[in-house]
Amino acid sequence: MKALVTAAGEDAGLRLDSVAEPVPLPGQALVEVAAVAVNRGELSVIGQLPPGSRLGWDVAGTVVAAAADGSGPPAGTRVLGLADRDGWAERVALDTGRLAVLPDSLEWAAAAALPVAGLTALYALRRAGTLLGRTVLVTGAAGGVGRAAVQLAAQAGARVIAWVGSPARTEGLHLLGADVIDLYGAGGTEPVDVLLDSCGGEVLTQGFQAVAPGGTVVCFGNTARAELRLPVDWGRARPGVSLHYLFLFDEITRRDVGRDLATLVRLADGQQLDPQVALVADWTDPAPAFARLQDRQVNGKLVLAL
Template identity: 35%
Template sequence: MRAAVLWKPGKPDAIRIGTVADPRPGPGEALVRVRATSVNRLDLWIRQGTYRVALPHILGADVVGELEQDSPSGRWRAGARVVVYPGIFCGRCPACRMGHESLCPTLGILGRERHGGYAEMVAVPETNIFPLPGSLPWAEGAAFPLTFLTAEHALNRAALRAGETVLIFGASGGVGCAAISRASRRGARVIAVTGSPQHVPTLRVLGAEEVLMRGSSDLPDRVHALTRGHGADVVVDPVGKAVWSSGVKALARGGRYALVGVTSGAEVEAELRPVYTRQLSLLGGFLGDLGEFEGLVEELARGRIAPTVAETRPLTEAMEAHGQLDRPHFGKIVLTP
């Protein structure tokens, strides 16, 4: 099959289009003919060598496609349209048995611990397969798994409720967009933060009631002013270093800070006093659980989730797509084999 293969860590040209052996599904695994995948920041980190993987390697955490053959259990027939839960978990440990797959000690990610979707075909555990609604375009399906799962899990970790205010950083990115639409659907009031003024109208359509510009020094004051001095009940942060300090200052008493990424850097100086005097909670969110994914797929089928696609490129342009991720764009960059 044709695939975009990472041969050694490096610049985007470390990925080469070539022909490799078709994947051979192991026990309990199904073979998916990939119709679309999408580019995640994770892919860039793996490509650059921040995450070490066995080489040569095929990236791609987000996979939608059709089953190439009947699944091992017979539950799925060849040709079924599917979307794949991107977490690779053991299914046997206490966390997995409790339905907290994202806490599995051996948790991996499709396209990191095993070959992913930058290819014509990929083998995945049958337990990871869910139905993709027939009406949904492949590209929108590929824009869905990692971003919506991460966002939903973060909102669940923070127990965001209707009527509360949530401050969402990185609003123009994949996780940010997903968090806005999911938070708004919960009945929360969304204040979004973006670095791109041209994205403000679209962020409002997604569900942001207020949109603030990243980097403004008075951002915490703006949040407190918009909430009559209360502050944000919840912060969702996929950005890390660049926004951490203002995010903490923007929190209400008893506020919850959900950290789901560190795209701007991972090391910060923390002022600890407000953490205890204002009774703040710091929550990490990584991926999400199988049950959360199942719930999201049902929402997708009901048309309550509209993944945002920035652009679709052929897989042969995987290198260009990686370059594009660092340029201004809105939503997910999708690749089609």
């Protein structure tokens, strides 16, 4: 079968190549892939992996062989799921505990956009506890996780402040539930109960200034690749504050991923969570779309259709 593999000389560092068919373990369903999504975390490692490496976490497709242990849905079922870095391929073996059944309402591209971005946003918000009536600041709000977080926080009853890097990145955020939209460096002084950040560096330092006593900060990235710097009064001025670092592939070891994916599907089916597919490209020519994602010109998720 074909799969996207790393290749040093190619555009986007990827090439469509022949690879071995997946051999499902007893608890894995074999899925014929219809669409996959691309995450910034994947983009950043492509150049660091040896040639011929596989990638791909987010997949949507049809079960072609149910799991041998009887778990999970039967052949013919439409599903989305979290693959083990081998999802950018024609077929993939998915743990039945890391997939969810799709309703007809959800198209392939929308489904593929959900797992990584949706789970990251969901787990980050869960760290913060009850959100009703609280104020949530989301930095990097224009990206895939950011847009999911804005929607989930708003649906949970929070007042949502969205920070983005440029005016072009504000697109659609009000409709998703953001009450306030600001550019980095122009944010006001309204106190917030929760800060979700994947930028790190100056943006995190600036966002932290707004965190109220008892507030919760959840970081799930550090795109600035900067050290963490907080002011002298970081704690004393906000007693009870806590700062967490969430890495999805660590977090899922302690979570019921299948159940949480089903939650995301239900929210999407009920129009409470829009997967925010901003660009769909053909997987045989991914380079132009990858370049746009790299340049932060994709206001939402990039999906590759097979």
